[in-house]
Amino acid sequence: GESVGLHLPTLSVQEGDNSIINCAYSNSASDYFIWYKQESGKGPQFIIDIRSNMDKRQGQRVTVLLNKTVKHLSLQIAATQPGDSAVYFCAENPSNDYKLSFGAGTTVTVRA
Amino acid sequence: DARVTQTPRHKVTEMGQEVTMRCQPILGHNTVFWYRQTMMQGLELLAYFRNRAPLDDSGMPKDRFSAEMPDATLATLKIQPSEPRDSAVYFCASGLTRQGYTFGSGTRLTVV
Numbered sequence: 194g195e196s197v198g199l200h201l202p203t204l205s206v207q208e209g210d211n212s213i214i215n216c217a218y219s220n221s222a223s224d225y226f227i228w229y230k231q232e233s234g235k236g237p238q239f240i241i242d243i244r245s246n247m248d249k250r251q252g253q254r255v256t257v258l259l260n261k262t263v264k265h266l267s268l269q270i271a272a273t274q275p276g277d278s279a280v281y282f283c284a285e286n287p288s289n290d291y292k293l294s295f296g297a298g299t300t301v302t303v304r305a
Numbered sequence: 306d307a308r309v310t311q312t313p314r315h316k317v318t319e320m321g322q323e324v325t326m327r328c329q330p331i332l333g334h335n336t337v338f339w340y341r342q343t344m345m346q347g348l349e350l351l352a353y354f355r356n357r358a359p360l361d362d363s364g365m366p367k368d369r370f371s372a373e374m375p376d377a378t379l380a381t382l383k384i385q386p387s388e389p390r391d392s393a394v395y396f397c398a399s400g401l402t403r404q405g406y407t408f409g410s411g412t413r414l415t416v417v
Contacts, residue, residue: 225403236309236396236408237348282348291336291355291402295348 203300212270214299216283221264223285227293228257228268231280240268240281245288270301278303307331309409311397317415323385326412328397329378337380338398338406339372348396354380355402387416 206212218226224245229237243250243257243266250257256269266283280298310329318324330337339351352362352372362372369388374380384391394413400406 227405229408236398236410239405239407242405286403291353291360292350293338293353293398293406294350295340297347 202297203302205302205304206273207304208273208275210273212268212273212277212301214268214270214281214301216266216268216296216299218264218266218283218285218296220285220287220294222287222289224288225286226257226259226266227284227286228255228266229282229284229295230277231282231298233279237282273301273303275303275305277301307407309397309399309407311395311409311412313412314410315413315415317417318387320388320416321386322416323383324387324391324414324416326382326395326397326414328380328382328399328409330380330397330399331407332378334399334401334407336400336402336406337374338396339380339382340396340398342394342396342411343392351382351395384414387414389416392416 227242228240230240231237241252241255241257243259248259254271258267280300282298283296284293286293312327336355338353341349341351351364353360354374357374371383392415394411396408396411398406398408
């Protein structure tokens with residue numbers, strides 16, 4: 194399953210399929226980006242980060258892609274599991290600031 | 306695992322009362338953020354500190370909100386007087402600058 198375009202608030206994906214969550218960031222000066230996962234009743238949990246000198250970074254079952262030309266970030270989750278159901282946020286940090294700004298979030302629901 | 310500790314987890318108070326939320330950042334972390342989360346506004350940055358110095362509190366209503374770090378192990382967020390529109394979940398996050406940030410579990414505030 195994939196969220197189409199710049200941002201969709203919800204994404205439904207079949208268990209076992211790959212998920213792609215998209216995020217558009219706004220600040221050209223941002224050079225550090227983080228993806229967070231937030232489960233119901235909990236705080237955002239760090240998933241993976243990437244700096245602007247990279248265009249791809251991989252973690253365990255997750256990959257983040259960065260396209261600075263169009264200011265676009267994506268999170269790919271391989272073999273999506275029921276435990277991946279949550280709200281996913283991207284966050285950006287400008288090089289000239291310590292501020293971490295969040296996007297609106299995408300709710301991912303995994304269908305059994 | 307090291308964690309950011311927030312107290313209280315839940316707070317119900319009457320309009321006009323003072324509310325104090327506390328955060329114990331992870332030892333050694335030099336950057337501390339306060340965020341507010343609501344369904345309508347998402348995650349809003351209220352204030353943040355680096356090396357205990359306040360860097361930006363432009364996200365806070367100045368007339369009623371205040372944020373301090375009396376020492377490296379404690380950050381506080383106060384609301385006086387509280388209003389029903391302040392009802393939200395308040396998160397604290399800490400980290401080493403631009404190396405990932407860890408969120409606490411939040412304080413759910415209800416002002417009646």
